[in-house]
Amino acid sequence: MKSGWAEHDAQALVAQCAKSGIDRELALRVYTTRLLGRDRSLVLHGGGNTSLKTRMRDRFGEEVEILRIKASGADMAAIEAEGFPAVRLAPMRKLRGLEAIADLDLVAIERANLIDPAARNPSVEIMLHAFLPHKFIDHTHARAVLSVIDQPDGEQKCADAFRGRLAFVPYLMPGFGLAKKAIEIYERIKPSDGLILSKHGIVTFGESAREAYERMIEMVTLAEDFIERNGKSVAIARRGSDVAPVAAVAPIVRGACSVKDDVTEGAWRRLVLEFRTGDAVLDFLDRTDLGRVSQAGVATPDHTIRTKNWPLLLPHPEAGKLDDFARAARETAGKFAARHHDYFERHNRRVGGDRRELDPLPRVALVPGLGMFGLGRTKHDAAIAADIAEEWMAVVDGAERIGRFESISEAEMFDCEYWPLEQAKLGLTKERPLAGQIVAITGAAGAIGAATAKAFATAGAEVALLDVDLAAAADKAKAVSATALALRCDVTDAASVEAAFDEIAASFGGVDIVVSNAGAAWQGRIGEVEEATLRQSFELNFYGHQRVAQAAVRIMQAQGTGGCLLFNVSKQAVNPGPNFGPYGVPKAALLALMRQYALDYGADGIRANAVNADRIRSGLLTQEMIASRAKARGLSEKDYMSGNLLGREVTAGDVAQAFLHQALALKTTADVTTVDGGNIAAAMR
Numbered sequence: 001m002k003s004g005w006a007e008h009d010a011q012a013l014v015a016q017c018a019k020s021g022i023d024r025e026l027a028l029r030v031y032t033t034r035l036l037g038r039d040r041s042l043v044l045h046g047g048g049n050t051s052l053k054t055r056m057r058d059r060f061g062e063e064v065e066i067l068r069i070k071a072s073g074a075d076m077a078a079i080e081a082e083g084f085p086a087v088r089l090a091p092m093r094k095l096r097g098l099e100a101i102a103d104l105d106l107v108a109i110e111r112a113n114l115i116d117p118a119a120r121n122p123s124v125e126i127m128l129h130a131f132l133p134h135k136f137i138d139h140t141h142a143r144a145v146l147s148v149i150d151q152p153d154g155e156q157k158c159a160d161a162f163r164g165r166l167a168f169v170p171y172l173m174p175g176f177g178l179a180k181k182a183i184e185i186y187e188r189i190k191p192s193d194g195l196i197l198s199k200h201g202i203v204t205f206g207e208s209a210r211e212a213y214e215r216m217i218e219m220v221t222l223a224e225d226f227i228e229r230n231g232k233s234v235a236i237a238r239r240g241s242d243v244a245p246v247a248a249v250a251p252i253v254r255g256a257c258s259v260k261d262d263v264t265e266g267a268w269r270r271l272v273l274e275f276r277t278g279d280a281v282l283d284f285l286d287r288t289d290l291g292r293v294s295q296a297g298v299a300t301p302d303h304t305i306r307t308k309n310w311p312l313l314l315p316h317p318e319a320g321k322l323d324d325f326a327r328a329a330r331e332t333a334g335k336f337a338a339r340h341h342d343y344f345e346r347h348n349r350r351v352g353g354d355r356r357e358l359d360p361l362p363r364v365a366l367v368p369g370l371g372m373f374g375l376g377r378t379k380h381d382a383a384i385a386a387d388i389a390e391e392w393m394a395v396v397d398g399a400e401r402i403g404r405f406e407s408i409s410e411a412e413m414f415d416c417e418y419w420p421l422e423q424a425k426l427g428l429t430k431e432r433p434l435a436g437q438i439v440a441i442t443g444a445a446g447a448i449g450a451a452t453a454k455a456f457a458t459a460g461a462e463v464a465l466l467d468v469d470l471a472a473a474a475d476k477a478k479a480v481s482a483t484a485l486a487l488r489c490d491v492t493d494a495a496s497v498e499a500a501f502d503e504i505a506a507s508f509g510g511v512d513i514v515v516s517n518a519g520a521a522w523q524g525r526i527g528e529v530e531e532a533t534l535r536q537s538f539e540l541n542f543y544g545h546q547r548v549a550q551a552a553v554r555i556m557q558a559q560g561t562g563g564c565l566l567f568n569v570s571k572q573a574v575n576p577g578p579n580f581g582p583y584g585v586p587k588a589a590l591l592a593l594m595r596q597y598a599l600d601y602g603a604d605g606i607r608a609n610a611v612n613a614d615r616i617r618s619g620l621l622t623q624e625m626i627a628s629r630a631k632a633r634g635l636s637e638k639d640y641m642s643g644n645l646l647g648r649e650v651t652a653g654d655v656a657q658a659f660l661h662q663a664l665a666l667k668t669t670a671d672v673t674t675v676d677g678g679n680i681a682a683a684m685r
């Protein structure tokens with residue numbers, strides 16, 4: 001591993017920080033923390049931490065010794081000076097005299113000693129940094145180091161690999177106990193460069209930011225060299241090329257990794273998927289000892305809350321035999337959940353029975369021959385789980401090359417996964433109503449489509465925006481969420497629809513809700529209209545919806561967790577306008593189509609509903625049309641747009657809320673919701 005230190009960059013940051021009154025030491029603390037953070041093989045997603053001991057004046061003008069430590073969960077790659085809350089050092093060190101302290105009490109003491117009471121919580125590893133005497137301390141979960149120390153004989157390997165420059169601290173859960181053990185060992189051995197925290201990571205220290213950082217790089221390089229020198233090759237059994245495509249496999253995996261909500265009938269707890277593949281992943285999955293290594297546990301304790309202790313190991317999904325795969329996937333996922341429940345029960349009893357069980361669903365699924373899925377309540381969480389799982393594979397692979405990968409015990413994993421500080425966060429942030437669900441919207445670049453995408457994303461769903469105009473859909477997607485997916489989809493072309501839904505399944509793992517919204521208006525007196533015009537309208541305003549619904553139902557059936565089809569029907573279906581037959585007739589057929597889906601798929605938990613909207617500013621009713629129609633009726637534009645029983649203009653946002661309401665109404669199917677401000681001639685009943 002090469003040092004990333006660049007004198008020019010370091011000085012540039014020092015100069016830049018000086019402008020905001022940040023001193024050189026803190027600026028360099030920020031600089032090397034970013035260097036560590038930008039390398040995935042050192043730290044990932046909030047893992048790792050760094051600190052600086054210095055002096056500052058408190059609010060009374062008195063100079064005090066302080067510890068600046070990375071804030072809990074802060075991302076090292078993008079950290080700023082504010083990411084290092086300052087804590088009075090003396091009271092923190094005084095805690096060493098205590099035998100033990102409850103985690104929540106410790107947090108309270110830390111907060112009480114913050115120089116800025118509004119600062120973020122310091123890292124949970126604060127006490128380790130406080131007790132060690134060094135000015136700069138760096139801590140990472142470096143991949144190569146973990147490969148060397150996640151071993152039954154980790155202490156011996158550590159002595160060999162690091163040539164006695166790091167002292168070995170036996171495994172203890174991160175926190176006060178570990179910090180006490182670490183300082184005791186440090187004072188006894190006085191290692192020159194740092195500490196190894198068994199089955200957890202590495203600490204280096206120094207009198208300057210650069211010294212601590214360069215030592216980290218040097219130690220990681222020693223670990224890499226050790227693996228290189230002593231590594232043996234791994235037995236791999238290549239699988240055939242008959243693997244089913246990810247778009248077909250993902251919905252089965254997603255369905256298998258969902259559980260029925262035990263409170264609300266018809267509701268499911270679902271997860272979003274993130275697929276990863278490539279040579280490293282496929283080689284790992286082709287290992288002949290995959291059964292053993294995949295169940296051997298986490299690479300470092302804080303991964304437990306992201307990936308759970310073990311991944312779900314699924315069979316090879318052979319093309320053409322997905323029914324067998326689906327059966328096996330459900331059975332394996334069921335056993336996983338039962339194992340997690342049993343693990344919870346046993347260990348909860350051990351710690352006094354006060355913990356709350358988390359969902360028993362896997363966060364990583366391994367599919368030999370195909371790749372790996374990260375799973376999460378959001379796409380963001382799924383991607384984090386996938387990143388960590390890829391890192392875990394690399395650690396295990398390295399460890400197995402030089403010995404045998406060994407993780408912390410099941411009890412130790414439980415203590416991390418069900419740590420009171422983590423448990424305290426439960427229920428503090430209320431989950432959004434559509435968390436874990438995936439929605440596809442057609443005609444998403446239009447006014448109603450875009451408003452609907454926004455409304456569903458706000459309700460917590462992951463959103464795919466489909467439109468014939470990809471650039472416009474991509475533009476809208478940016479405004480919806482960081483994870484919104486824009487896809488080109490021409491609903492008049494069956495292949496285009498299939499391809500778009502395959503892409504959704506491959507990207508998110510499946511689909512739960514479809515808002516079939518794409519449409520366009522044709523006019524003409526029905527007795528005189530060209531047949532070609534009528535057929536063209538049917539292609540878009542009827543068959544387009546049928547193709548979309550068919551593609552969605554195929555995925556929903558593979559998931560086996562129900563679903564919801566929502567159609568934009570328009571009031572034309574029940575209250576035709578003069579010379580609007582070419583638009584209204586296929587819309588009337590669409591209303592019947594919705595009812596047919598409700599009838600045919602109700603037993604599978606798939607609901608079908610429609611919204612009848614009227615007079616919305618959109619591509620179908622442009623500003624020019626509004627102006628000319630208002631003029632023709634001798635009305636102002638405002639009076640024309642609000643010409644309904646309530647006298648209120650109806651907006652795309654109102655239609656979006658109607659779709660959202662139908663998506664959330666789990667006992668409602670074959671419903672038509674009217675959103676037109678009141679038009680008694682268009683009333684359904």
Ligand SMILES: [Zn+2]
Nearest residue numbers: 048139200201
């Ligand atoms: Zn750590």
